[in-house]
Amino acid sequence: MFKPLLTVVAVATGSLALAGSALADYPTRNIQGTIQWGTGGATDNVVRSLTPHVEDVLGTTIVLTNRPGGTGVIGMNHVMRQRPDGYNILFGAENPQLYPLMGLADFTYDDMHTVNIIGQGLVVIAAHPDSPFDTFAELLEYAKENPDELRMGGTGAGGLPSTIHAMINAVDELDVRTVTFGGDGPGVTALLGEHIDFMPLSLSAVAEQIRGGRLKGLAVLTDEELEELPGVPPITEALPDIEAFLPWGPFWAVLVHQDTPDEIKTTLEDAYAEAVASDGFQEFLQNFGGATLNLRGDEAQQYLDNWQSVTAWAMYDAEAETIKVSPEELGIPRP
Incomplete structure (x- = not known):
């Protein structure tokens, strides 16, 4: 009885040692x-x-x-x-x-x-360079006069675009159609091809396209202009009340x-x-x-x-x- 017990203890101790060694390695x-x-x-x-x-x-x-x-x-x-x-x-x-x-x-x-x-990430609302809108204020005004006409790129419920859309609608009204993609990448491709009118995006996903003139920024989700995107107005110029949600x-x-x-x-x-x-x-x-x-x-x-x-x-x-x-x-x- 005693010898098998020692064997069991030895095996258990050895297993623990091996497990500890595996963790250490x-x-x-x-x-x-x-x-x-x-x-x-x-x-x-x-x-x-x-x-x-x-x-x-x-x-x-x-x-x-x-x-x-x-x-x-x-x-x-x-x-x-x-x-x-x-x-x-x-x-x-x-x-x-x-x-x-x-x-x-x-x-x-x-x-x-x-x-x-x-x-x-920093957030920018981007559009194609040929878009008739140069600022988000212009886009917002057009959307109010033409509800459910503009196409906004999205990434699904709870994605960045839908969250920004909700923030905007918490302080104003942006009535647009949402076209859903499987991530920023496909959305940016659609934006470059003018299949959608605009899309809220992480700046990190479109910084190079904006700097290279392949896309343009309508607004940044901040209360002041960003050094990375000179000339792109902060969203508070169009929506002063959204400042309550910033920084985000x-x-x-x-x-x-x-x-x-x-x-x-x-x-x-x-x-x-x-x-x-x-x-x-x-x-x-x-x-x-x-x-x-x-x-x-x-x-x-x-x-x-x-x-x-x-x-x-x-x-x-x-x-x-x-x-x-x-x-x-x-x-x-x-x-």
Whole structure:
């Protein structure tokens, strides 16, 4: 009886030692990275630019796969269903913080572990250079005189365009048709081809097109002109009351399964913090029209909570059709 017991203890102890060794050696193989939006959009561009810097820190390869659809639900659900071993990472944007409000899913980023909030994007309302509108004020006036005529590019319920549309309708009225695409990239392509009239976009998705004259900015979602886009007026010139929602912008995040071992969470947090702060990525982000956040832990959670509060109540007060539940019912406090 005694000898088998010792054997069992020895085996158990050995298993624990092997598990501890595996954690200490992480990562020992390629990591799978899921981007919850399509190719060519802001999230895709940011992630693909950051990833080589993370690979250098971790000493491994991160295999990136785009899984768009369902306003990001498909990609996030895929990662949440994988083993919590740190070998499946989600790269997402802000949309999951609104899923329960829109009835898209019963989870948010609170149901995963936030490795890093990489940065925040600036927002521009863009149009084709041949558009008859040179400012958003002109477009807004035309839309009031011709309701439901203009075509606005969108990315689905809770996407950046629908959120900006809700903010505008919370302080004024913008009656337009929405043409939905699977991400910023396809929307920008449609805008370049004049298949839509305008689209609210992350500046990082269209900065080069605007600088090169292939698109033009009608307004930036700020209360002052941006150095990156001289001559493009702040949206407060057309809508002074929208200042109550500013500053606001989309963000990019890195997440893993909530049950991932703490040692691996820390390894990933350290690696992404170092990579985001690297000179190479900082140069990219500045040229791309983004602002660095590089948040982890409590700071990341505080940021997520604040973004959710501001956005959810702005959309609810605008009586956005996409909002199915009151933020109050979900315990989301007013900002």
